[in-house]
Amino acid sequence: MRRIARLRAALERRPFAVDATIAVLLAGLVIGDLLTSGDYYTASKAIYVPAGLLMTLPLAWRRRYPLPVCFIVMGALAAQALAVGSAPTPDMALPAWLLAIYSVAAHCDRSDALVGGAASVVAGLVWIGIDDFLFPVVVFGGAWCAGRLVRQRQVHAAALEERNAALERARETHARIAAAEERARIARELHDVVSHTLGVIVMQAGAERLHLAPGSSSREAFASIERSGREALEEMGRLLGMLRVDGERPALVPQPSLERLDELLDRVRSTGLDIGLIVEGDPRELGGGLDVSAYRIVQEALTNTVRHSRSRRCRVRLRWEAAALEIEIADDGVGPPADPAPGHGLTGIRERVALYGGALVTGRSDLGGYLVVARLPVPAA
DSSP, rough: HHHHHHHHHHHOOOHHHHHHHHHHHHHHHHHHHHHTTTSSSSSHHHHHHHHHHHHHHGGGGGGTTTHHHHHHHHHHHHHHHHHHSSSOOOOGHHHHHHHHHHHHHHSSSSHHHHHHHHHHHHHHHHHHHHHGHIIIIIIIIIHHHHHHHHHHHHHHHHHHHHHHHHHHHHHHHHHHHHHHHHHEEEHHHHHHHHHHHHHHHHHHHHHHHSSTTTTTTHHHHHHHHHHHHHHHHHHHHHHHHHSSSTTOOOOOOOOOGGHHHHHHHHHTTTTOOOEEEESSSSSOOOOOHHHHHHHHHHHHHHHHIIIIISSSSEEEEEEEEEEEEEEEEEEEESOSEEEEOOOOOHHHHHHHHHTOOOEEEEEETSSSEEEEEEEOOOOOO
16 A cells, blocks of 8 residues: 555656656557558548547646647547548547546636537547437546546645645634733733832832931942832833733732632632642742742633533642642543644643743643643742
8 A cells, every 4th residue: 555655646746757658658559559450440541640649649738738638639539530531530549538528627727628528529529420429428528527526626625725724824823822912911910020029129229228328339339229220110111011902901909829829719619610729848939920920820720621621620739849839730521622722721821831941731630631730940948
């Protein structure tokens, strides 16, 4: 089977060579039949041989120029029939006629295919006579219909391929937009953390400056720190204005933190989901941004569980290690989807993990459902 597949692929890469080989073989069969028939073909060989060559050799270009090739082949048939009169004509050229008709139907648009089919039927009637019109209509018409069926299949396959490519492009665009939205949301959240830290620095520098004697170098240093901090706060405010969508107002709610994780779990439990919390190791204080991201990872994973997994039980595990915090969310729902395309929730988790140089693993959990494991580097205490 592999050899056949490789041979087929090689032939598809060289269509002209294949068609030229077929044309030469058909020409050889027709000319051989003429030369070995004895006195059966009573008309002049000067008519039979050129007509035989015109009915076969042009088939080498049947895919590139299907309508002209059909005209040449079928025209040669009609011209030969008129030239020899009542003398017999070589039937060995029948495969060449059918191939020309098939090609014009398979490789031309509808109008050209109809013209080529009509010309073929007319040539067939000139060849065999009006009394036997059923033969060219049925046989030539059958070859034409076969070509149109192949044409329709090719058109359908091309349209399906283009549709799949368009869907893939739309999917990639959606993924990029989702990632950009999640990054902007993360930046807005981290803005509050950074602004709070800068505000504390500004306040402490101002307080220390007031306790120092005027003119001292330390007082000037604290004044410089205070000015730089205030400028940084102004720039952060302008940055937040760029990141905030139209009409969005800053939310006056406490900053998300793992210290408020129990509140989050209680809210999710109110939906009917049984959630167990396991904490391993010794919890320690995280930086503001890392603390927010750890909370959001749990929140977004639980949101996905409630919305998509049809779970009844879920487990949240926080494993504190020497240099990392591992967050695991496992449920007993439907498990990993057949289509691994991430939604906004998983995109947000991935972006938050990547922000701190962590690692994310998803798959099937030991509870039978979906598993999300996020590992975040945490400086040692």
